[in-house]
Amino acid sequence: MRQAASLVLAVSLSIPWSVPNAPAQSAAERFFPLEHVRPGLRGIGKTVFEGEAVEEFGVEILGVLPGRPGPKQSIIIARLVGPRLERTRVFAGMSGSPVYIEGRLLGAIAYTFPFATEPIAGITPIQDMMDALDVESSSPTSGPQRSARTTRFTLESATEALSWGRAFRGLLSAEEIAVEPEALMRPSLRPLLGQRLVPIATPLSISGISPEALERFTPELQRFGFFPIAGISAGAAITPLAPITPETLAPGKSVSVQLMRGDLSIEAIGTVTLREGSRIYAFGHRLFNLGGVDMPLSEASTIAIIPSVMSSFKLGVTERLVGTLRQDRSAGVLGVLGEAPRLIPLTLELKKSRGGTHTYRVEMINNGVLTPLLVNLAVFSAITGSERSFGDVTLRVRGAIKIRGHEDVLLDGRFSATNEAPVQAALSVALPVSYLLNSGFDVTLEGIQLEIEALEQRRMGTLDRVWVNRTDVRRGETIELQVYARTEDGREVVERVPIEIPADAPLGRLSIVVGDGNAVQAYDGRQVTASLNAVQSLAQLIRALNRLRKSDRLYVKLIHSSPGAIVKNEELPALPPSVLATIGSERTAGGYHPLPYTTLKEIELPPGEFLITGHRQVSITVVR
Structure with a gap:
């Protein structure tokens, strides 16, 4: 009997939780309708200020901006009230914090006014989020594969290889929403005329990346709404899926989405808006607006909210892997609990010029645009983290890109230069990855194995x-x-x-x-x-x-x-x-x-x- 009970418990912990036999609620019972939103309404918001405890704060509705950020969409403008928010105002990492009126979910805090002196935020209505995020069509590889080759992101020169700005400009545009005069504008919104409403910055926790690599891509990430935080967290470890419980990623809790994890890690921190069974809605705005994606979704804890005159931010740490992010669209992101993401493992063994060997192990997302950039970043960072960036250097790169059902793509090359050898070495790996992932063919990368040997001489x-x-x-x-x-x-x-x-x-x-x-x-x-x-x-x-x-x-x-x-x-x-x-x-x-x-x-x-x-x-x- 004890063994049977243990088996039942193990099975129950291995599947996403939902309330059994609970009567289904209609959308009107669960969600506060946008058409009923009026200035002066008051509600509560939920977020994590410290640790994992969800805390409440006050919300006062100021009005609605229709037709923004896109057609048939709206943004609700509200003032946030609470002693903590008086110190921090709207902070990076707050994206997705749910707002409730009369016990019903209104939407996710997602927008802010740069340099505002009080915590006034924009709320993405929950119905806009649910309309934009469809789990049934979320797989990035769903549908028939194209037989014709597509236009690829090729990183054609060393300068282009680390010009993150051009890559991100082709991927998404800086999103700004102007508050313009309108005949029907509510009096409560008139003080905001001429202001710019932008998505709340997303803290991007970065660990293991060399200073030289950070210097090259941090300004562009900031331009597109990310707030890089380097070297503070321990990074996202490579771990299996954790058991799912009723408290896993509950509304208001911190959530982490990883681009890369392991010895080098990059993860975005936000807040959960809604959990419906195994579905997780969060952020209230896009990360990269990639559509169907396959990214690790993890719980996160908050060390502290760091007040700042420029932009306060949440200092968070990635915890347990609990699922996969399936959708990344303009109105938010959608994840699924209990499903493991399909990642690309990269192992890099660096034989240092001064003797000794460093081995790096990372896993990264599978995406035609971001994966070549992440490969480029990982290789460049591993080299410059141990070898000098300026001066005579010779690097030999050998390895293989493993492809399911096909022979390996073999890598073997040497690069000798005064300053550019690390850039050239990283490019020699990123280019084949870019061609493979953007070929239009059905490609499954099973891993990348690299061996790099360094010599502080130019030959x-x-x-x-x-x-x-x-x-x-x-x-x-x-x-x-x-x-x-x-x-x-x-x-x-x-x-x-x-x-x-x-x-x-x-x-x-x-x-x-x-x-x-x-x-x-x-x-x-x-x-x-x-x-x-x-x-x-x-x-x-x-x-x-x-x-x-x-x-x-x-x-x-x-x-x-x-x-x-x-x-x-x-x-x-x-x-x-x-x-x-x-x-x-x-x-x-x-x-x-x-x-x-x-x-x-x-x-x-x-x-x-x-x-x-x-x-x-x-x-x-x-x-x-």
């Missing part, structure tokens, strides 16, 4: 000349190619490469082209993005990523000046003029790139001690 050189031991050769014979490079300190480096002439090589003149990956790609006259955009399946995209030439090593190409073409990402050499005319005609749509030569052989040389750049060319003659 660069320039390709000087190439030489062959014979210029007249026969088919099937092997010649020796000697590659000479000059390092930055003046030393000469020589590499000897045997080249076997193919048995079917055409008679006459052939060329040997030697260069680093970027130089050979430029010699081909085809952009890297062209080969990636021409793929027709995920398998082709993975092959194309794995076949990209690397900038840290030399390539040797044996070519013949007979025209060919690349069709659907495959090189077709030595094509007859009639075939070239057919595939290059106006009736052939896309996937075609002409080549002025045919590649007979290409050799990738193993990476040497130095990163050699440049290209050289030498000719040979195939004789009978």
Whole structure:
């Protein structure tokens, strides 16, 4: 009997709680109608000021702004009353605090007036939140996958890679609502004419991120309504789902939404507006306005409300993982209790230049825009947290991006520069992730594994000349190619490469082209993005990523000046003029790139001690 009771208790703790056999209440019984809102009405609000205890404060309605922030939406303006709020006014982290009138839920405190001298807030009506948030269509991967490729966020340069401003400007706009003169404006709202109503700032607790990384993206997060708080909390640990109880994320309690958790963590803190069974409504305004999402949803405790002349804020700590955020829209967010989020694990092992190894383990959300940025941030932060940001540095990045049902995307590259090596190393991981997640194909990333080795030296050189031991050769014979490079300190480096002439090589003149990956790609006259955009399946995209030439090593190409073409990402050499005319005609749509030569052989040389750049060319003659 005791075992049976224990089993019942365990099962009851593993599912979201609801009140059994409770009579269903209508919306009119649970929610205070917007059309009944009048100036002078009084109610109560709920939020957490300290610890986990929900406290009440007074609310006095001033009026309603119709048609804001969007069509068929409204914002209720109210004055908040209470001794704590007299010190802090409306504070960051208060978003979502529920307001009740006559015991019925009116909505969520979500907006504020910047630099206001008293706590006047905007309330998002609960019906607007529920209309905007639909759990049935909340999955970010629901619906059929697109077969055509989509426009992707590519982080195409080192500057772009850490220009968080451009990324966020493409993602959401700064939301400001002007209080303008209107014929029907209530007298109680007239003192607010000309003021700007903005979403309450969301505290963004950041842990484990290096100061260099914070410096690059904090200003842009502030611009879009986030309030970064660095290095104060212990961060969000990687934990399994906790049991769900009737008190889990009750209205007024603090809630945490994580973008990344583990040794490096970023989490947004807000307040729960409503819990309906396993559904959680919170914030009353958007986080990123991403629509369907898959983010960890956790309980949070409040250390304190920090009063500030500029902006008071809630100092919170993420606690137990209890569910998944499913919707992020303009009127709020929606989470589901008892469901674990699908995250992307990243493991990074950093071999420090001074000896020793650091291992970082994080999990991050799966999103085409934010995940590449988070990968970029995590790699850059791990490097700059242990290695210097300025001065000569050489970094080698090796690893794999694991994809369910497909081969891995392999990562292997070195980056040597005076100041930009960490940026380039982080970019080398973020770019493939961006291409995969924004490909339009059904992609499930199972994890990213990285090994980075650091050296506080710059190891660069320039390709000087190439030489062959014979210029007249026969088919099937092997010649020796000697590659000479000059390092930055003046030393000469020589590499000897045997080249076997193919048995079917055409008679006459052939060329040997030697260069680093970027130089050979430029010699081909085809952009890297062209080969990636021409793929027709995920398998082709993975092959194309794995076949990209690397900038840290030399390539040797044996070519013949007979025209060919690349069709659907495959090189077709030595094509007859009639075939070239057919595939290059106006009736052939896309996937075609002409080549002025045919590649007979290409050799990738193993990476040497130095990163050699440049290209050289030498000719040979195939004789009978």
